Amino acid sequence: RYGYFGRDTPEMVNLMFCNVSGCLTEGRIFLSVSGEEMVSINTRDTMGIRMLQKEDVEVVLLTSSVDPVAHLLAEKLTERTGCQVMQVGEEPLDTLKLLVEQRKLDWKDVAYMGNDKPDVNCLNLAGLSAVPRDAPVVAINAAKYTCRSVGGKGAMREFAEHILLQKEKARSLMKRDRIDRKNF
């Protein structure tokens, strides 16, 4: 049930998009009687983001226009993770297409982590894509990788380690190719 169902040749990801709600958080929103709203994130996941950044993978966090909480926490998330936080509409692809083109990247070099119906197109398009274990079936079917961890409790970290493993594989493959070419 879990694991990676992508291409044979490993991907060399330089840019990652991650949905805040349900991926970096559990998708839970705490509402208080006095009007306060809270979400929770995990240090294991922010550590995963830092691991990606060290290997020159830019991480962009996505909040949805239908989920106002994550949006209000954008500044705090940037401060904690060093990531840009971007607001997307009902179809995240519309916003992200431009950004990927601007950076002159191919979608196969992009990683995407989502957890519900609106993420389906991006999950299909990205070279590496993942959902937390507790995502709805519609999202699991579109993703190339299903995490063993649930959202807000290590799923982002697990995907980060998967991306770094793929990068390493791609690098050693490139190296071998160069050696082969030199020898023959």
Add this chain to the structure above:
Amino acid sequence: RYGYFGRDTPEMVNLMFCNVSGCLTEGRIFLSVSGEEMVSINTRDTMGIRMLQKEDVEVVLLTSSVDPVAHLLAEKLTERTGCQVMQVGEEPLDTLKLLVEQRKLDWKDVAYMGNDKPDVNCLNLAGLSAVPRDAPVVAINAAKYTCRSVGGKGAMREFAEHILLQKEKARSLMKRDRIDRKNF
């Protein structure tokens, strides 16, 4: 243990009642020393409500007179879900009977999600009814559908998908009936 134990002919639901405490929330109340009270809801569940509303199913949220927190959060829940929030007494059926009559609906066209003893009569009466996995036995026995998800963590979403599936089945059945009648 899980699954649907209802009638053979699928239901065409137009109105859904959902208990806030224990169905939309986990049933947990956070109490603080300074007097603050909090509950948590899940974006996956609010997405489920939006999916129902798009297919013209009206969703009414129920709070109980014995659970003051959910009641105080009514306004906030309405803002987030677009649902009317209604306060019911120890027997929700007393209040809901009137509402169902007013809308000239039959109880077989009503969906009900509850999670404890007071919900038993409504769970028995409604055409489609469900409880979260972690509901007490008395409620599980009365419901037609037992969710795989627990309250506040996807149970509402799971039931929403079940309702929409039943509606689709009912529609395709009606269509087939019309074709059959035309051909013979």
Add this chain to the structure above:
Amino acid sequence: RYGYFGRDTPEMVNLMFCNVSGCLTEGRIFLSVSGEEMVSINTRDTMGIRMLQKEDVEVVLLTSSVDPVAHLLAEKLTERTGCQVMQVGEEPLDTLKLLVEQRKLDWKDVAYMGNDKPDVNCLNLAGLSAVPRDAPVVAINAAKYTCRSVGGKGAMREFAEHILLQKEKARSLMKRDRIDRKNF
């Protein structure tokens, strides 16, 4: 592993003691940077308390001198559950012995729910005693009933249903005895 390991003759409980921390709550304390402290309780468990009170079982909640949070929430817990909240020291038995004597009760007519080392003596002494599933081994070994639910998520409710079942059994046994005596 779970279930009841008590006497053959059912108990007729009139008084129940329940540890707040770890039984009614999960044992978790939320600490905030600004100095706020929170715990969480479950509506399923408060419903269990109400079920006991309806059947004339007095429920007394216990907080420990080493756990200041629950103590500060005493008033709020009383308001929500209608229970007296009592502070006990490192050996709860010292305080409770007096109370049981005052009410002219026998310890076999008392139910006790605890979740750690300090509760061991009371768990051994009480006619009915229980621990949540996630209690340390030392407490599990002393209790007559191990709940399937964890603390703060239905353990109190489960034990309440067990107590009511035992009361009902005791009542029908007494009734049968009276009939037998009349007939012979």
Add this chain to the structure above:
Amino acid sequence: RYGYFGRDTPEMVNLMFCNVSGCLTEGRIFLSVSGEEMVSINTRDTMGIRMLQKEDVEVVLLTSSVDPVAHLLAEKLTERTGCQVMQVGEEPLDTLKLLVEQRKLDWKDVAYMGNDKPDVNCLNLAGLSAVPRDAPVVAINAAKYTCRSVGGKGAMREFAEHILLQKEKARSLMKRDRIDRKNF
């Protein structure tokens, strides 16, 4: 998968280091819209700390410079647990080496509980070392003991019981040795 993979001769620990984030807490940080930040700890774990202190094991809590929340809560944690709270950098060993030397202790008499990559060196060096069940693989591989409990929900307590068991074993071994020496 779980259990102890250390030396045959039991350890006599006098000093324990425990990472706050992910070991004493779940690693989750609650962020609120108004700027509040929260973590949660468990009374079962603070009870474990108290058990160690009673047996003359000094417990020092560690917070990381990359996790500002735990640092802000240091004072509160000291108040609740009676432990010194120490801030460490990216390599905790650099700070702790000095402290262990100052107390004239050997690293085999030190216990260490960590939960991620930065803890690897300390986990390798300490005589007894543990990680919560939900730690990343890199930390699990370095630790001598993998807890059955997850961080913030009893892992610290489980390790405390393990340390005390080892101490008791070491003591009875020493006693036996003395008796043997006297007899022969």
